[in-house]
Amino acid sequence: MEGTARLEAFSDGIFAIAATLLVLELGITEPRQLTHWQSYLAYVTSFVTIGIIWINHHHTVALLGRVDRTMLFATNQLHLTVAFLPSPTKLVAVFLNKRGERSAVLAYAATFTVMAAMHQVGWQYASRGRRLIADRTPESALRGVDLAYAPGVPMYGLTLVVAFFSPLASALLTFATAAFYLPSAALFDR
Amino acid sequence: MEGTARLEAFSDGIFAIAATLLVLELGITEPRQLTHWQSYLAYVTSFVTIGIIWINHHHTVALLGRVDRTMLFATNQLHLTVAFLPSPTKLVAVFLNKRGERSAVLAYAATFTVMAAMHQVGWQYASRGRRLIADRTPESALRGVDLAYAPGVPMYGLTLVVAFFSPLASALLTFATAAFYLPSAALFDR
Amino acid sequence: MEGTARLEAFSDGIFAIAATLLVLELGITEPRQLTHWQSYLAYVTSFVTIGIIWINHHHTVALLGRVDRTMLFATNQLHLTVAFLPSPTKLVAVFLNKRGERSAVLAYAATFTVMAAMHQVGWQYASRGRRLIADRTPESALRGVDLAYAPGVPMYGLTLVVAFFSPLASALLTFATAAFYLPSAALFDR
Amino acid sequence: MEGTARLEAFSDGIFAIAATLLVLELGITEPRQLTHWQSYLAYVTSFVTIGIIWINHHHTVALLGRVDRTMLFATNQLHLTVAFLPSPTKLVAVFLNKRGERSAVLAYAATFTVMAAMHQVGWQYASRGRRLIADRTPESALRGVDLAYAPGVPMYGLTLVVAFFSPLASALLTFATAAFYLPSAALFDR
Numbered sequence: 001m002e003g004t005a006r007l008e009a010f011s012d013g014i015f016a017i018a019a020t021l022l023v024l025e026l027g028i029t030e031p032r033q034l035t036h037w038q039s040y041l042a043y044v045t046s047f048v049t050i051g052i053i054w055i056n057h058h059h060t061v062a063l064l065g066r067v068d069r070t071m072l073f074a075t076n077q078l079h080l081t082v083a084f085l086p087s088p089t090k091l092v093a094v095f096l097n098k099r100g101e102r103s104a105v106l107a108y109a110a111t112f113t114v115m116a117a118m119h120q121v122g123w124q125y126a127s128r129g130r131r132l133i134a135d136r137t138p139e140s141a142l143r144g145v146d147l148a149y150a151p152g153v154p155m156y157g158l159t160l161v162v163a164f165f166s167p168l169a170s171a172l173l174t175f176a177t178a179a180f181y182l183p184s185a186a187l188f189d190r
Numbered sequence: 191m192e193g194t195a196r197l198e199a200f201s202d203g204i205f206a207i208a209a210t211l212l213v214l215e216l217g218i219t220e221p222r223q224l225t226h227w228q229s230y231l232a233y234v235t236s237f238v239t240i241g242i243i244w245i246n247h248h249h250t251v252a253l254l255g256r257v258d259r260t261m262l263f264a265t266n267q268l269h270l271t272v273a274f275l276p277s278p279t280k281l282v283a284v285f286l287n288k289r290g291e292r293s294a295v296l297a298y299a300a301t302f303t304v305m306a307a308m309h310q311v312g313w314q315y316a317s318r319g320r321r322l323i324a325d326r327t328p329e330s331a332l333r334g335v336d337l338a339y340a341p342g343v344p345m346y347g348l349t350l351v352v353a354f355f356s357p358l359a360s361a362l363l364t365f366a367t368a369a370f371y372l373p374s375a376a377l378f379d380r
Numbered sequence: 381m382e383g384t385a386r387l388e389a390f391s392d393g394i395f396a397i398a399a400t401l402l403v404l405e406l407g408i409t410e411p412r413q414l415t416h417w418q419s420y421l422a423y424v425t426s427f428v429t430i431g432i433i434w435i436n437h438h439h440t441v442a443l444l445g446r447v448d449r450t451m452l453f454a455t456n457q458l459h460l461t462v463a464f465l466p467s468p469t470k471l472v473a474v475f476l477n478k479r480g481e482r483s484a485v486l487a488y489a490a491t492f493t494v495m496a497a498m499h500q501v502g503w504q505y506a507s508r509g510r511r512l513i514a515d516r517t518p519e520s521a522l523r524g525v526d527l528a529y530a531p532g533v534p535m536y537g538l539t540l541v542v543a544f545f546s547p548l549a550s551a552l553l554t555f556a557t558a559a560f561y562l563p564s565a566a567l568f569d570r
Numbered sequence: 571m572e573g574t575a576r577l578e579a580f581s582d583g584i585f586a587i588a589a590t591l592l593v594l595e596l597g598i599t600e601p602r603q604l605t606h607w608q609s610y611l612a613y614v615t616s617f618v619t620i621g622i623i624w625i626n627h628h629h630t631v632a633l634l635g636r637v638d639r640t641m642l643f644a645t646n647q648l649h650l651t652v653a654f655l656p657s658p659t660k661l662v663a664v665f666l667n668k669r670g671e672r673s674a675v676l677a678y679a680a681t682f683t684v685m686a687a688m689h690q691v692g693w694q695y696a697s698r699g700r701r702l703i704a705d706r707t708p709e710s711a712l713r714g715v716d717l718a719y720a721p722g723v724p725m726y727g728l729t730l731v732v733a734f735f736s737p738l739a740s741a742l743l744t745f746a747t748a749a750f751y752l753p754s755a756a757l758f759d760r
Contacts, residue, residue, distance in 0.1 A: 388576070392579060392583060395580075396580060396583035396584050396587060397583070397587055399584065399653060400583075400588050400653045401587075401591070403591070403654055403655075403656050404591065404594065404656070406657050408657055408661075410665075411661055411670030411671070411672075411673035411677075412670060412673070414673050414674075414677050423654070424650065427649075428650070431643075431646040431650075434580065435639065435642055
C-alpha cells in the first residue's frame with residue numbers, strides 16, 4: 001500500500017477500536033442500571049463524534065497526494081486523543097448528575113477540544129502552501145475544508161467554558177454538536 | 191481505496207472488534223462458573239448474529255456502485271448498535287434465570303430489533319430508485335435482498351414481545367434465529 | 381476486494397484482536413504479581429498459538445480460488461473459538477496450581493481441541509474434490525496441508541486427556557505444542 | 571494481498587489495538603483521579619512509542635521484497651511484546667510514586683528492552699546478506715536503518731539499569747526517549 005492508503009488504514013483501525021471499546025466503559029453492569037440515561041448520552045455522543053471524525057479524516061486524506069513523517073506524527077497525536085476518549089466518556093457516563101460531575105465533564109470537553117485542535121493542526125500543516133496536497137485537488141476544495149473545520153475548536157472550547165457553570169448543559173451541547181454536524185457535513189459535501 | 195471498499199473495511203473492523211470483545215463480558219471469571227450455560231448461549235448467539243450481519247453487509251455492499259454521506263451516516267448508526275451489543279449480551283449472560291432477567295432480555299431483544307431496523311433503513315435508502323446501486327446489479331438481485339431482509343424486524347420484534355412473558359424463551363428464540371439464518375442465508379445465495 | 385481477500389482481512393482482524401485482548405485477562409494487576417509465571421505461560425502459549433493459526437490460515441486461503449457461504453460459516457465457527465480463547469486463558473493464568481485448576485485447564489484444552497477441529501473442518505470442506513481450490517494449486521500442496529493439519533486434533537485431544545491427571549502437565553504440553561509447531565511449520569514450508 | 575502487504579496489515583492491526591487498549595488500563599475510574607499525572611505519563615509514553623514502532627516497522631517493511639516464515643515468526647515475537655505493553659503500562663500508571671513502583675518500572679523497562687531487541691532481531695535477519703531485501707533497495711538505505719535502530723537496545727537497557735536506582739527517573743527517561751525519537755526519526759527520513 002502507498003503512503004496515504006496505509007495511513008488511512010491505520011487511522012481506520014484506531015477509530016474503529018476506540019469507538020467499539022466505548023461499550024466496555026458504559027457503566028451498565030446490572031439490569032437496574034439500564035434506565036441510566038447518562039450512559040447512553042455519553043456513549044452515543046462519543047460514538048457519533050468518532051464517526052464524524054472518521055468521515056472528515058477520510059475526506060481530508062482524499063485530498064492529499066502524499067504524507068511525510070511530520071504528518072504521520074500529527075496524525076499520531078490525533079490518534080492518541082481519540083484513543084483516550086473512552087476514559088472521559090466513562091466518567092461522564094457514570095458521574096453525570098452525581099458528585100464529581102464537573103471534573104468529569106471538564107475532562108470530556110477538554111478531550112474534544114484537543115481532538116479538534118489536533119485535527120486542525122494536521123490539516124493546516126498539510127494544506128499550508130499545498131504542502132501535501134495532490135495536484136488534482138482544486139483550491140476550492142481546500143477552502144471548503146477550511147470552512148468546515150473552522151468551528152471545531154471554538155465550539156468545543158465553548159463546551160469547556162459551559163462545563164464550569166453547568167456540566168449537564170455542556171454534555172448536552174456536545175451531544176447537540178455531534179447531532180448537528182451530521183446534516184451540516186452532509187450538506188457541505190454537495 | 192475507493193468509497194465502498196473503505197466503508198467495507200471500516201465495517202469489518204467494527205464487526206470484528208465487537209464480536210471479539212464479547213468474550214470480555216462473558217462473566218466467567220472463576221473455574222466453577224464454567225458450567226454457567228447462559229454465558230455460552232448469549233456469547234454464541236451474539237457472535238453468530240454479528241457473523242451473519244457481516245456476511246449480509248458484505249453481500250449488500252457488493253451490489254452498490256458508490257456511497258454518499260447519508261449512507262455513511264446510516265452505516266454509522268448500524269455500527270453504533272452492533273458495537274453496543276456486548277453490553278446487553280453480558281446482562282443476559284450473567285442474569286438469565288436470575289433476578290432482573292426480564293430487563294436484561296428486553297434490552298437484548300431491543301438491541302437486535304434496532305440493529306435489524308438500521309440494516310433495513312440503510313438498504314432501503316441505497317436501493318430506493320437504485321440510488322446507490324451499481325449499473326451491473328440486476329433488478330432480481332435487489333428483490334432477493336428485499337426478501338431476505340424482510341423477516342428481520344418482525345422476527346426480532348417478536349423476541350421483544352416474547353421477552354415480556356418469558357425471558358428464557360426470548361433468548362432461545364434469538365439463538366434459534368441465528369442458527370436458522372445460516373442455512374437459510376446459504377440457500378438464498380444460490 | 382474479492383472474496384478470499386476480504387475473508388482474509390476479516391480473519392486477520394479477529395485473530396489480531398483476540399491475540400491483543402489476551403493481555404487484559406493476564407491477571408497481573410499489582411507489582412507483586414509480576415513473578416506469577418503461570419500468567420506468562422498461558423499468555424505466551426495462547427498468543428503464539430493464535431500466531432500459528434494465523435500463518436496456517438494464510439497458507440490455506442492462498443490455495444483457494446474462491447469462497448462460498450458454507451466456507452464463510454465454517455470460518456465464522458473458527459473465529460468464534462479463537463475469539464473465545466482469552467476466557468480459558470485467563471482461567472489458566474489465574475488458577476493454575478490453585479484450587480479449580482483442573483476445570484480451568486480442561487476448558488483450555490477443550491478450546492484448543494475445538495479450534496483444531498474447526499480448522500480441519502474448514503480445510504476438508506474446501507479441499508474435498510478441490511471444491512474451492514484454485515486451478516493453479518498443485519495436488520501436492522493439498523497433500524502437504526493434509527499432512528501438516530493431521531496432528532492438530534489428536535495432539536490437543538491428548539492435552540485434554542492429560543488434563544484429567546495433571547493440569548500442569550497439560551498446560552506445559554500445550555505450550556510445547558506451540559513451541560514445536562514453529563520450526564516444524566517453517567520446515568514444512570520448504 | 572501479497573506477503574509483505576498482508577504482514578503489514580496484520581502488524582498494523584496489532585499495533586493499533588495495543589495502542590487503543592492502553593486507555594482501558596489507565597487507572598482513572600473516578601473524577602478525583604483525573605489529576606493523577608502518572609497515568610498520563612505512562613499512557614502517552616506507551617502510545618507514542620507504539621506509534622514510533624509502527625512508523626519504523628512501516629519504513630522497514632517497505633525495504634523488503636518478500637517475507638518468509640522465519641520473518642513471520644520474528645514479527646510474531648515483536649507483536650507479542652507490543653501486545654503485552656498495556657500490562658506494565660498499567661502498573662506504572664497506578665503504582666509510580668507508590669509502594670511497588672520499582673517492580674512496576676522494571677517490568678516496564680524490561681518490556682521496552684525486549685521490544686527493541688525483537689525489532690533488531692527481525693531487522694538483522696531480514697537484512698543480513700540482503701536475505702529478504704528488495705532488489706530496488708539501495709545499500710545506503712540499509713545502513714541508514716542500521717544506524718537508526720542501533721541506539722534502541724542500549725537506550726532501553728539504560729532505563730532498565732536506572733529503574734533500580736530511581737523508578738521515576740527511569741519512567742521519565744522512557745518518556746524522553748519517545749519524545750526525542752520523533753524529530754530524530756523525522757530527520758533521518760530526509
